[in-house]
Structure formats: C-alpha cells, structure tokens
Amino acid sequence: MRGVSHTTAPAPAVTLSASPRDADTGRLLISCDDRPGIVAAVAAFLRERGANIAQSDQYSTDPEGGRFFLRMVFHMGGLAEALPRMEGEFSAEVAEPFDMRFQLRDASVPKRVAILVSRYDHCLLDLLWRWRRRELHLDVGLVISNHPDLRDEVTGFGVPYEHVPVTRDTKAEAEAAELELLRGRFDLVVLARYMQVLSAGFLEQVGAPVINIHHSFLPAFAGAGPYERARERGVKLIGATAHYVTEDLDAGPIIEQDVIRVSHRDNAAELTRLGADIERTVLERAVRWHCEDRVLVNANTTVVF
Known part of the structure; x- marks a missing residue:
C-alpha cells in the first residue's frame, strides 16, 4: 500500500518462558x-x-x-x-x-498480541512497560499506528512498528494493509486509543478478538469527545471502559470499567489528564484478564472470573 512505512526492529526485548506456576x-x-x-x-x-x-x-x-x-x-x-x-x-x-x-x-503459552494506536501514548506505553516487567503474560509482536509519532518509543522496547496512514478516502486501503500485517499472526488485537472506527469487514477478517479502551463510563458519552461532553453536562464522575469491539460503535461487551471523582472546577483538559490514569488501569486489567482466559462472552455482556 502506498504510504505504509516499515520498520525493521531489533529482536524483542522480552522473551517469555513458562513460569514454574504455569508449567503443565x-x-x-x-x-x-x-x-x-x-x-x-x-x-x-x-x-x-x-x-x-x-x-x-x-x-x-x-x-x-x-x-x-x-x-x-x-x-x-x-x-x-x-x-x-x-x-x-x-x-x-x-x-x-x-x-x-x-x-x-x-497456560504456559502467552497470547500473541498486536496493539493499534494513534497519537496518545499513555495506554500503549503502560502495556509495553508492564510487558517488559513481566507483569503481563503475553507476547507483544507488533504496533500499528496511523501516525509516525511513537516509532522511537515503541522500537525502544524491541517491538516492530508499522505506520499505516488513514484518511477518509484511503480507509479501505489502510484496513487492507493492516489485515495483511495482522491476519493469522495474533490471538488478540488491542486498541490503545486508536482513534479510528474499524469496519465490520475488518472485524470479520482479522481473526482475533479486539479490545478497545473508551474514555468514558459507557454507555454514557459514547463516540467522540466524551471529556468535553462530560464537562458540558457537569458530571461528578468520569470513567473509562474496556470492551470487545463490535460493528456497533462503543457498544460491544464490556470487560472492565472504573471511575474517578471530578468537580465543577475541572476543565476539559484536567478531565483528560485525570481520565488518562483510569484508561491505563482499566485497559491493563481487561487485557490481563483476557490473556488469563478469565472472560467469557454472554450475548452483549461478559462473565469475568
């Protein structure tokens, strides 16, 4: 695909092996x-x-x-x-x-995980940091972004970074390029603040569950700009939601949620700063629970053991 840049990364910085606890x-x-x-x-x-x-x-x-x-x-x-x-x-x-x-x-075999991200780095870097510290038993094999901004941070972890630009006119072409990178290679795809809506065709073909982190306490403020809309509404709690992605925007089965108290003094920028901490922890829990096989889907809900 025109516009796709490839990075040849060094060998992964983390090599996972079965712990004594997980053997057999x-x-x-x-x-x-x-x-x-x-x-x-x-x-x-x-x-x-x-x-x-x-x-x-x-x-x-x-x-x-x-x-x-x-x-x-x-x-x-x-x-x-x-x-x-x-x-x-x-x-x-x-x-x-x-x-x-x-x-x-x-249980000794880590799930193969790919991460999609745009420009916000907090969820991405938190997952990579926890993976490097062996707090997450998974194998991060690829990061795909529609922007080049985070290349140095990601390759510093020894993870390949692929830049696949997306515009309204090239969305189908971009998704086809992403599918070539993902299909058949991964057990889980994580959207760590990937600010693009994935098509139904992409979800059908990717061949793995997709987990998204949304920066609101769904079903409140689904879609774009939730912190700004929360500020306009004068809410006293903001939150984040990790859910499986379906073709219905921000409406897939919810895995984990959390909230933080805010006040009338907090502007949208402060809500965004406070919300970033919740986004990190909620996404980490959802990814960890999925990779530990703790989540079962029941229609549009989940059972989490």
Missing part, C-alpha cells in the same frame, strides 16, 4: 445451557486423564433454563503434548453431549 497447567472455559451433570462430566474427564483441578469458578444466569459458565484451572503432567488429543476427546465425550462451547488452553 491448563485452563478450560465452557459455556452451555444449564442442566444437571455438567461439572461432574468435566471433572470426570479430567480425573480419567490424571489431571488435578486447582481452581474452579462457575456461574449460571438461572439454574432453571439459564446459561452456565465455567472456568477450571488444572495441573497435568505432559499437558503440552497431550493437549491436541484432549481437545478432540473433550469435544466428543463432553462438549457435544452438552452442546458446549469450550476453550482448552496451555
């Missing part, structure tokens, strides 16, 4: 219509394979005809080698009889 540790997430026998069937499947359940969290929207959600953490020797076979066996023996949706993962 699996995570199982399931959702299905609630009925008797679900937990017993899952536990029996793991017991028969010598797995020891270390943690189990469950929730039902209604024990009479509701939706059931479960997250189990288990330890099993030789998990990495056994996992592909276990997925097929679990599907046939448990998931199909209960009409389940499930994910079975090796």
Whole structure:
C-alpha cells in the first residue's frame, strides 16, 4: 500500500518462558445451557486423564433454563503434548453431549498480541512497560499506528512498528494493509486509543478478538469527545471502559470499567489528564484478564472470573 512505512526492529526485548506456576497447567472455559451433570462430566474427564483441578469458578444466569459458565484451572503432567488429543476427546465425550462451547488452553503459552494506536501514548506505553516487567503474560509482536509519532518509543522496547496512514478516502486501503500485517499472526488485537472506527469487514477478517479502551463510563458519552461532553453536562464522575469491539460503535461487551471523582472546577483538559490514569488501569486489567482466559462472552455482556 502506498504510504505504509516499515520498520525493521531489533529482536524483542522480552522473551517469555513458562513460569514454574504455569508449567503443565491448563485452563478450560465452557459455556452451555444449564442442566444437571455438567461439572461432574468435566471433572470426570479430567480425573480419567490424571489431571488435578486447582481452581474452579462457575456461574449460571438461572439454574432453571439459564446459561452456565465455567472456568477450571488444572495441573497435568505432559499437558503440552497431550493437549491436541484432549481437545478432540473433550469435544466428543463432553462438549457435544452438552452442546458446549469450550476453550482448552496451555497456560504456559502467552497470547500473541498486536496493539493499534494513534497519537496518545499513555495506554500503549503502560502495556509495553508492564510487558517488559513481566507483569503481563503475553507476547507483544507488533504496533500499528496511523501516525509516525511513537516509532522511537515503541522500537525502544524491541517491538516492530508499522505506520499505516488513514484518511477518509484511503480507509479501505489502510484496513487492507493492516489485515495483511495482522491476519493469522495474533490471538488478540488491542486498541490503545486508536482513534479510528474499524469496519465490520475488518472485524470479520482479522481473526482475533479486539479490545478497545473508551474514555468514558459507557454507555454514557459514547463516540467522540466524551471529556468535553462530560464537562458540558457537569458530571461528578468520569470513567473509562474496556470492551470487545463490535460493528456497533462503543457498544460491544464490556470487560472492565472504573471511575474517578471530578468537580465543577475541572476543565476539559484536567478531565483528560485525570481520565488518562483510569484508561491505563482499566485497559491493563481487561487485557490481563483476557490473556488469563478469565472472560467469557454472554450475548452483549461478559462473565469475568
């Protein structure tokens, strides 16, 4: 694509390896219509394979005809080698009889993450800093921006930086270029104040969940300029919302939110400064919980264990 600049970065500054805590540790997430026998069937499947359940969290929207959600953490020797076979066996023996949706993962394998950003750097740099300090168990493989401004900061972390400019007339071309960089390479895409609306076609083709941070306490002040509109409305609390991205603007399933108290003395610039701290922490929690397989989507809401 014309206008796309490429950066050849040094080797990543962080090389993640499995911690002793995560070695031979699996995570199982399931959702299905609630009925008797679900937990017993899952536990029996793991017991028969010598797995020891270390943690189990469950929730039902209604024990009479509701939706059931479960997250189990288990330890099993030789998990990495056994996992592909276990997925097929679990599907046939448990998931199909209960009409389940499930994910079975090796906790020692970090999710591959790409970050999209515009000019605001606070959320981006906070994620990269936490990743470098090994506070986030993930693998940041790429940053894409529609501006060149943050190239030096990002490459300083050893992460490749791709500048893909976007204008109203070149939006489709820009999204096609971004898809070439992302498709099939990442498990999660994070919008760390990426000030562009992604098309439905992009979301269908990217092949990974997309998490956005919006600088308001949704559903209040969706769209552009939320701090200015909050100031005009005279609100006493401002917040931030991390959510999965859908084709409906700022309306996807919410993962995490937080607020901070403000006053009539605060102008829009001060609200922006105060809000930046909330944006950082809310996005970090959402990304961490997603990468720890703690979030299950239920229609347009989430269950977070």
